[in-house]
Amino acid sequence: GESYQLGSQLLTAAGTxxxxxxxxxxxxxxxxxxxxxxNITTAFDNKTICLGENYLLxxxxxxxxxxxxxxxxxxxxxxxxxxxxxxxxxxNDGILLPDYVTVNLGDPIxxxxxxxxxxxxxxxxxxSTGTVISNEDILNIDKVINVQNITLTGLDQYGxxxxxxxxxxxxxxxxxxxxxxxxxxxxxxxxxxxxxxxxSLAALKEMMxxxxxxxxxxxxxxxxxxxxxxxxxxxxxxxxAITGVYxxxxxxxxxxxxxxxxxxDVTIVR
Numbered sequence: 001g002e003s004y005q006l007g008s009q010l011l012t013a014a015g016t017x018x019x020x021x022x023x024x025x026x027x028x029x030x031x032x033x034x035x036x037x038x039n040i041t042t043a044f045d046n047k048t049i050c051l052g053e054n055y056l057l058x059x060x061x062x063x064x065x066x067x068x069x070x071x072x073x074x075x076x077x078x079x080x081x082x083x084x085x086x087x088x089x090x091x092n093d094g095i096l097l098p099d100y101v102t103v104n105l106g107d108p109i110x111x112x113x114x115x116x117x118x119x120x121x122x123x124x125x126x127x128s129t130g131t132v133i134s135n136e137d138i139l140n141i142d143k144v145i146n147v148q149n150i151t152l153t154g155l156d157q158y159g160x161x162x163x164x165x166x167x168x169x170x171x172x173x174x175x176x177x178x179x180x181x182x183x184x185x186x187x188x189x190x191x192x193x194x195x196x197x198x199x200s201l202a203a204l205k206e207m208m209x210x211x212x213x214x215x216x217x218x219x220x221x222x223x224x225x226x227x228x229x230x231x232x233x234x235x236x237x238x239x240x241a242i243t244g245v246y247x248x249x250x251x252x253x254x255x256x257x258x259x260x261x262x263x264x265d266v267t268i269v270r
Contacts, residue, residue: 004035011035041080048087050160055086062086094120094162095154101166103144104173106199106255111139111166113152120154143199144170145255174200174260176252181267184234184241193248193266194231200254204229207250209266217241234268243268 004011007019014037021029049055055062058072065088072080094117103109116123116137125134128148133139139150147170153163175198182193193209204223209232211217217236223229234241249263 006031006033013037042083043080044083044085046085046087048089048158050158051088051090057082057084064088089156089158089160094156095123095152095164097152097164097166099167100169102169102171104171104200105145106143106201109141109144109168111141111150111168113137113164116154117156117162119156121157122155124153124155126151126153141168143255144168146170170256172200172254172256172258173198174254176201176260176262178248178262178264179266180264181269182234183269185270192231192233194229195250195262197226197252201226201252201260202255203253205251205253205259207248209246209248211241211246212244217246240270241268243270 006017007021009017009019011017011033014035017033017035019031019033021031045057047055049063053063057068057070060068060070062068062084065086068084068086070082070084072082095113096115097111097113101109101111123135123137124132125136125139127133127150133150139152147168149165149167151163151165153161155161176195177197178195179190179193182190184191184193202224204220204226206221207219208216209218218232220229245265245267247263247265249261251259251261253259
């Protein structure tokens, strides 16, 4: 479609051409030209994007479904025609989650989406920090420690994504049961004084027990594994404590790092 001017000749076809030209000094010059003609190249581009995305072709941006003819320059500087067929995928509620779920501190939980579109090829659960925590349809958390937002993202075959978020609300159901009497007589029944706690508590920071005169008769601290701690055996310096009332104060550390302090009295009987 372009032309080339050689002297008095306007050339548009490939071939070899000769021309006698005169210089400004009045001398003739013979020019032999070999002209090559590059054909306009045409290419086809079929592209699928997600609703809300843009597709860049050359300097043009497209985001509406349809057919387009785009002109670009190839490496030879000639025009190239690109026939673009653009499809736009509309996404309609590929994933639905409940707004929130409530669980007791330390309890396990399973979260199931209310709906997952059948054409999803990948799902990703991420926590509040953006860390991937699962790729399964159902999210299982062994032990809930704090309030957090969980995001579920689904991708289809075109890379289109949908996401929803659920808030995990935590009920600080701190459970501590403390007996008010025990009988440390070695019969294997109720021989130790130890508060019973539920799954919300992680460790015992410290416990102190005093007699009626305010003397410290038992203390312990930094019990990380509550399952192996027996408690007070009712002895003072290796000797049986006398029957009567004793006062205790204990501080536990919950899974969310908050401290819980209890106090009361317990009676030794034999």
